[in-house]
Amino acid sequence: MELPVLQPEEHVLSTLEHDGSRRWIYPKLSKGVFWQYRRVVAYVLVAVYALLPFVEIGGKPAILLDLAAREFTFFGFTFLPTDTLLLAIFIVTLFLIIFFATAVAGRVWCGWACPQTVYMEFVFRPIERLFMGTAGRGLKPRQAVAPWRIAAMYAVYLVICLHLSNMFLAYFVGVDNLHRWIWTSTPFEHPAPFAIVAFITGLMMFDFCYWREQLCIIGCPYGRFQSVMLDRSSCIIGYDERRGEPRGRGRDREAKQLGNCVDCHLCVDVCPTGIDIRNGLQLECIGCAQCVDICDEVMDKTNQPRGLIRYSSQQALDGEPTKLVRPRTIIYLVAITALIGVFVTVLTNKVPFDVTLFRGGGGSYQTSESGAIENVLRVKLVNREKTDAVYRFNVEVPADATIVEGDTSAPVAPGATAMHVVRISAPREVFRGGKTELELRIVNESNQLAIERFFLLGPY
Ligand code: SF4
Ligand code: SF4
Numbered sequence: 001m002e003l004p005v006l007q008p009e010e011h012v013l014s015t016l017e018h019d020g021s022r023r024w025i026y027p028k029l030s031k032g033v034f035w036q037y038r039r040v041v042a043y044v045l046v047a048v049y050a051l052l053p054f055v056e057i058g059g060k061p062a063i064l065l066d067l068a069a070r071e072f073t074f075f076g077f078t079f080l081p082t083d084t085l086l087l088a089i090f091i092v093t094l095f096l097i098i099f100f101a102t103a104v105a106g107r108v109w110c111g112w113a114c115p116q117t118v119y120m121e122f123v124f125r126p127i128e129r130l131f132m133g134t135a136g137r138g139l140k141p142r143q144a145v146a147p148w149r150i151a152a153m154y155a156v157y158l159v160i161c162l163h164l165s166n167m168f169l170a171y172f173v174g175v176d177n178l179h180r181w182i183w184t185s186t187p188f189e190h191p192a193p194f195a196i197v198a199f200i201t202g203l204m205m206f207d208f209c210y211w212r213e214q215l216c217i218i219g220c221p222y223g224r225f226q227s228v229m230l231d232r233s234s235c236i237i238g239y240d241e242r243r244g245e246p247r248g249r250g251r252d253r254e255a256k257q258l259g260n261c262v263d264c265h266l267c268v269d270v271c272p273t274g275i276d277i278r279n280g281l282q283l284e285c286i287g288c289a290q291c292v293d294i295c296d297e298v299m300d301k302t303n304q305p306r307g308l309i310r311y312s313s314q315q316a317l318d319g320e321p322t323k324l325v326r327p328r329t330i331i332y333l334v335a336i337t338a339l340i341g342v343f344v345t346v347l348t349n350k351v352p353f354d355v356t357l358f359r360g361g362g363g364s365y366q367t368s369e370s371g372a373i374e375n376v377l378r379v380k381l382v383n384r385e386k387t388d389a390v391y392r393f394n395v396e397v398p399a400d401a402t403i404v405e406g407d408t409s410a411p412v413a414p415g416a417t418a419m420h421v422v423r424i425s426a427p428r429e430v431f432r433g434g435k436t437e438l439e440l441r442i443v444n445e446s447n448q449l450a451i452e453r454f455f456l457l458g459p460y
Contacts, residue, residue: 025274028269032290035290053171054175060073086350096339106287108235110287131152217273217283217284227283237311238277239261240310244308248261260299260302264298266295268291271288360423375438379420390444390445392442401438435457437455438456440452
């Protein structure tokens with residue numbers, strides 16, 4: 001018996017056919033104003049990505065995420081796992097900046113700066129159009145393409161993906177290591193990095209050859225969050241329905257009382273995610289402005305004003321005033337400014353070494369023959385610099401406390417961690433309720449100072 005199954009009237013998703021198969025998108029190319037600007041931005045970003053691992057600031061790589069050594073260098077500053085406060089502030093600030101940018105400018109990141117869009121639209125798609133014979137105009141290849149062209153295209157893709165994944169690895173191991181591994185050793189000597197490069201190359205090939213717009217539509221979490229981050233005042237790419245409708249073809253538009261949209265379907269043909277922006281803002285729209293460019297071209301040809309599809313806001317498209325300043329943008333801005341302030345303050349007051357105090361073994365405290373109370377502490381020192389360092393320490397508080405056993409200075413090798421044991425003696429009278437506060441003062445040879453606080457244990 002045949003089950004009654006509802007048949008969709010047309011494809012449910014822009015890239016899905018009735019039968020569930022993938023509808024391949026071959027977007028037409030519009031070389032309008034926004035495309036020209038986006039191309040400049042894209043090639044600058046490609047150059048930045050390729051060159052950044054080679055740039056050094058203050059003798060350190062501009063960016064190095066050294067997972068093995070657990071050191072993260074950003075523009076001259078090296079962060080260690082102990083910098084959790086800075087890392088937390090950095091991550092929260094980054095998220096707030098994304099929220100703020102999206103609330104104000106919509107999907108500007110997706111359309112202009114996301115690596116997926118940049119490489120897909122300005123590296124891989126142009127190569128595809130070159131080999132498929134549609135360079136400069138896009139759309140589906142008209143005749144059967146010679147197999148050598150397809151093979152050559154994938155060969156070029158592979159070389160680019162290999163290069164990109166090697167550059168990606170350089171952000172984690174540094175260009176010097178990468179260069180040495182590539183030119184002076186075999187993959188068997190360094191199987192892990194080799195496997196990482198092979199895996200990332202495979203992922204990129206899968207993405208740029210096959211997955212493409214599906215990453216934006218179903219794979220990217222940022223894309224899915226859009227609906228909560230945008231509001232009616234956010235900048236979006238929108239179709240001016242009041243101006244465009246009723247759409248229709250033909251001359252004598254006034255007599256027929258037609259709107260500005262000539263229903264040429266070109267805004268759909270250029271869309272890399274295959275949607276029709278005339279149906280309103282959709283989750284699939286990555287804000288690439290290709291529909292703006294092509295529609296402006298159509299408006300020019302039909303002697304109508306540009307901007308039927310344009311950067312605007314839902315409020316403006318509905319004929320209401322757009323509010324740039326609104327509670328969510330103010331809250332985001334205040335929070336971002338405050339967090340950046342805290343980050344800069346913590347960073348600039350940070351000394352190039354870390355100190356952590358631990359209680360030593362052998363009981364909580366001892367009483368000396370003179371009646372003083374002694375605590376054994378372990379001082380963990382991390383030298384964050386690239387040179388040898390010697391740290392001196394003394395007790396600031398309580399006033400009469402001293403280090404009676406263990407050196408009062410400790411050398412630590414560059415980037416190394418050392419554990420130093422000291423015995424601290426304090427007068428019995430300073431203890432209240434079984435403890436007293438300790439302030440240990442640690443200075444390096446440059447007189448940079450850290451004060452570590454701890455509790456000494458003693459009698460009640
Ligand atoms: S490109 Fe412009 S005129 Fe053509 S269908 Fe789209 S909105 Fe209408
Ligand atoms: S609707 Fe326009 S801006 Fe959005 S993805 Fe399609 S072409 Fe780009």
